[in-house]
Amino acid sequence: MAPKDYSPRAAADTAAPVLELRGISKSFPGVKALSDVALELRPGEVTALIGENGAGKSTLVKILTGIYQPDEGEIRVDGEPMRFATATAAADAGVTAIHQETVLFDELSVGENIFLGHAPHTRLGLMDWARMNREATAILDRVGARIDPTIPLRELGIANKHLVAIARALSVEARVVVMDEPTAALSQKEIEELYELVERLKAEGKAILFISHKFDEVFRIADRYTVFRDGEMVGAGRLDETSEDRLVELMVGRSVDQIFPQRHPVLGGEVLKVVGYSHPTEFADINFTLRKGEILGFYGLVGAGRSEFMQALFGVTRPSKGAIRIDGKVAVIRSPTEAIAQGIVYVPEDRGKQGAITALPIFQNVTLPSLDRTSRSGFLRMAEEFRLAREYTQRLDLRAASLDQDVGNLSGGNQQKVVIAKWLATKPKVIILDEPTKGIDVGSKAAVHEFMAELAAEGLSVIMVSSEIPEILGMSDRVIVMREGRMAAEYDRADLTPETLVRAAAGLEEAA
Amino acid sequence: MSLSEGTRPRHVPDRLTSRSQRVLRSWEALLIGVAVLIFIANTQASPYFLNPWNLSDATFNFTEKAMIGFAMALLIISGEIDLSVAGIIALASTAMGYALQFGIGTPGLVAIGLGVGLLCGAFNGVLVTRLGLPSIVVTIGTMSLFRGIAYIVLGDEAYNGYPSSFAYFGQGYVFWVISFELVVFLILALIYGILLHATNFGRRIYVIGNNPTAAVFSGVRVQRIKMTLFLLTGLMSGVAAICLTSRLGSTRPSIAYAWELEIVTMVVLGGVSILGGSGSILGVVIAALVMGMVTFGLGLLNVPGIVMSIFIGALLIGVIALPRLIALLRARRA
């Protein structure tokens, strides 16, 4: 473990904190998302909260805004302990947030999305649309978005939607503004305007919590930093007293003590070749080859379009252009059924929605794509299903009470194992793992990593989408970086450092 | 080669609770309890209840509805619904009556009844699976459309004069008091039970109902299965149309009026989740028996049908609310 970096000078600051968090813990079934974290936000200061995916940053934001209740710990506003029972309570206490997910309403107008729940009223107690639209225009101007507040939100692109979310956060009279990766979906020009906005808010004396994965912007706008790792606070201090390297070390610190499996890749012939795969709106011009026994990493910032591409490769959506070859033969994949038949399988990123059938037992989940093999002329054979399920869950060292337990009762990591077992049972040639360790505990992570290495050693080709740098570095033979739906760079493992990855993903410079 | 060399893989048992334990705690057990209570109440309330012929007559109260109920159960488990089934009966019956005018015999009539049922099911299925429309709205529309066509064809007329051989389906007895309809009901219960609980197809229905996205991501052909289910529901409506038309010996456009809600009630009472993803054929069978016994038992006391429906409605809400209410109270106490 890296030493905790509590800057001694932090305590000597003059301004009293507006908001203090102490000893906050929060668990979800199977995951401890936050464990005894503390945070102080002062007026006129920007605090950057950094940490890997799944470190617990967004969970903290939700606790701050009354969406979640902490299991333990205390929130103080101006030194007074407070409970934020609902989103309204938090807003009344002067805390506002731009959430990472867009929590907006497609069918409502832009103006209303900004003011829903606290719209201006006329003297008769009715909503004042004219005033609302006027004020919405003013706020949108402030964030540098020229959007007509009367049009429905659904007509906006993703970047503009995000600007609306920002405007919404600014529409309440707040003293604390939380921004959870506000620049992730914005283009350079909009980002610049956002920086200016942050400066202005700072000048107005607001306390700002700024969450970001991009170091350059952290250094540019933040005064302080706090680093989370696996739900714990591992460092905090003033940014002018630290360096980029030091932050990376704190954040990625786990790579020091996390041992990735030793691999001696023996790569075979070409298994999969993708040429010019494109989609009208989501990705364009993807080219690569995958060899037998290879682990190919796909890195990028969240929203870079990796999942969309993988889903097209798996036949969920259809590409507009491009071709693939499997074992040298041209193949056409129009549906997941065809992909599975061709030996390509996909472990999706959104486990709850796309991967596991949570209300069905483990063995039924495992045998789902292999039903044609376990059954006889269309009739189920339970014994055969249990046999197959037992075989593959044992290989993955699944922890469960019984095989007919519902998958929904398992922890995230074990759910993931069930989904992986489901696909291995089809005996695929290529397995695509989309954020395979997202939201699972460290122990399960190591198991998944070890397992991935063994699969590759057995001659399976693996595509691994990950937003975690150590995972990418620790596991991949080769890495493709995607940005805004396109391939930004391709590296051999030997050429890689965390910095090159981060820079390529953020588009800071063309590091080739 | 084992992947977890060195560490012995931990043993995960197949099942913790035995099947019998599961059954005892299931919805079906609750329903069987209700059914037994109603049975006892009926025998106490009327001396005429325990008579084989009377019980046999009573089965006609539910056999036709239950035939559709089986297919409807599959459809609802898959997350869709078909409210047009009674409309399909009206249209199929009208088509048979129309064909009758041209001297078509019993086999032809049966083929037409089944064919129209299938066609109507296909129409619903295409609208839902190809155009991606919500089935509840589509079938509210086709419910009116199908019955409306029957009204256009028939107006205030009626078809009758079905051949005597046709009467067998609704009025014939296979053995002693066992009517043809009851036999069809039992056979269909068996077929649907096997289809839902013992085949790949049935398994995939549950998967689709539980999580349609994950189903797609697991290579299940969701739209194709849903289409098949709409076809099956249409077909069953055709079968019910044949039985009912045969039993009545006549066709009017108002035939089977408002059956759709009774059928859905039967299916939901049988423990099929209206949100999809769970339910069993056994449950539907018991629910059919419960509803049949309630209506027959109260009928013996000359209670009007509408008062019976209070019982059915209360049973529906009560049986679903009770477990939730208990859970709520328990949570409050904790």
Next chain:
Amino acid sequence: QDDDVRIALVVKSLGNGFFEAANRGAEEAAEEIGNVEIIYTGPTDTTAEGQIEVINSLIAQQVDAIAVSANDPDALVPALKKAMQRGITVISWDSGVAPEGREMHLSPSSHELIGQTIIKLAADELPEGGDVAVLSATSTSTNQNIWIEEMNKVMDQYPDINVVATVYGDDLADKSYREAQGLMQTYPDLDAIIAPTSVGIVAAAQAVADAGKIGEVNVTGLGLPSEMAGAVESGASKSFAIWNPVDLGYATTYLAYNLATDQAEAEPGAEVGMGRMGSATLDDNNEAAMSEPFKYDASNIDEFKSVF
């Protein structure tokens, strides 16, 4: 109790004032006879399926006689046949069942007489002639169609009267109301609406009153005095006719009793007693008529409106 003769009076639908009145007549007859128990029952909506369920439960109760006013002449036949096989006396009344489904049928009146009466009621108020329209009941019911047919047969006696349309109110108050409205819009010169149905006539009278056409459009046909009292008072209806449902229920009960206790045999030409209503003579189809319809107008409505 057990040796009581149990007679089930199965009606088209429960809650209809007409049938409630018939039930009162049946109870009157039961009291007169002494050892008769009346089971008054029927479905809640006018469907054949509903009646079949009711009949099945009556068969199960082993009643002695079923007297049914049918929603469908054919659909009830199998169920009623079964009843007869199990030794139950089955007759139909008011709205008939096909001959193979019953032993006899009692019409409240003869179809000819009713058809002639309804057009006469309209024509009597139109000495100069004029346009009339028919608002019928359930689009599927047997009676209304036959009556309208009989009415058409005698239309040549009224050369100045024009029947401009026949519409169906389905025995629903709202639909009948709308149909009547539609008639007045479509035929601005309409002089009378003939509604041979107790639901339709009330709705039509209401529609005429609401349209402010009292005096212009006369509503007539078959209706219940209690329901039509207001319309006669307001002038929306000058007169209407009906047989007496109390008498009908009374006569039906006597017929059922006499057949069930084997005091008479239902066969063509037979005379079956109906108590104070005399006796019914069966025709070749085993059908009989009770009496001719009775005309109600301002002069006698008050007397009858509290009766039924």
Next chain:
Amino acid sequence: MIAKFLKSREAILLAAVIALILLVETRFAGFAAPSNLAGVFNDTSILIILALGQMAVILTKCIDLSLASNLALTGMVVAMINATAPGVPVIALIALAIGMGVVMGMFNGILVWKLDIPPIVVTLGTLTIYRGVIFLISDGAWINAHEMSGGFKAFPRAEFLGLPVLSWIALLIVGLFVVLIGRTGLGRAFYAVGGNPHAAVYTGISVGFTRFMAFTIAGGLAGLCGYLWVSRYAVAYVDVAGGFELDVVAACVIGGISIAGGIGTVGGAVLGALFLGVIKNALPVAGISPFWQLAISGAAIIIAVAFNARGERSKGRVILKSAEHAQ
């Protein structure tokens, strides 16, 4: 503004309604006359009011199948009270009708809110229960015109500025709904809850309570319609408005209210109801057999839902910058 309106669902529906009226006019002069159209509107008033109540419920991603039974039960109760105690003022009966409707709506709502039972199951149950209760209290007997007091029957037909009070009530409710839906927090919450229940929580809206309120409002309107229906047609019986619940849903669907929740306007619901109302009134007038009516409204529902669905299909996300600008 105008250009935007012309592209909206409401405009298309309005055009369809007008085209329908003109079509009938060509076959039967006088149909499009203002007095006749006023009659059509008056005839459709109850459907309009109920469609608005149903719209509130559907907006929150629920459905209420018990509205027609609620209507029939309140109608029977006020008719019975009027028949036995003609002295009770009409205004008190109207208040009672609304109150009863509200209670029945709240019963639906509480089961949906607190016990989390799917709305379709709840209202399928109460649909039969409410209707059965009518039979229990009335013994199946009808309450006929002559048993009702003059004032009871006169109120909805009393003319005021050339329109019957019934029409005015419908217009009033439409007005109230425009305000409720467009200008109050609750109205906007209907959209939020139906459009994105997950996100509604982030804005501090209680999903369950909002649904409860929608059921309550719909119930109150059904109760009001109970009185209106019974006095309008001057008759109360068990089967009043039988099957009308589906007409109400149909009006909403034709009016572009999305059954998936969160989409729809007051204008749409009103036009959807009017569309059905015009068809119902036009068929007999245009000399088309009324037997066509059912099939025509069924076809209209299917076409409407297919039409509305085109606009609702999601585009997926747009990642490529070039694609975003190309839009």
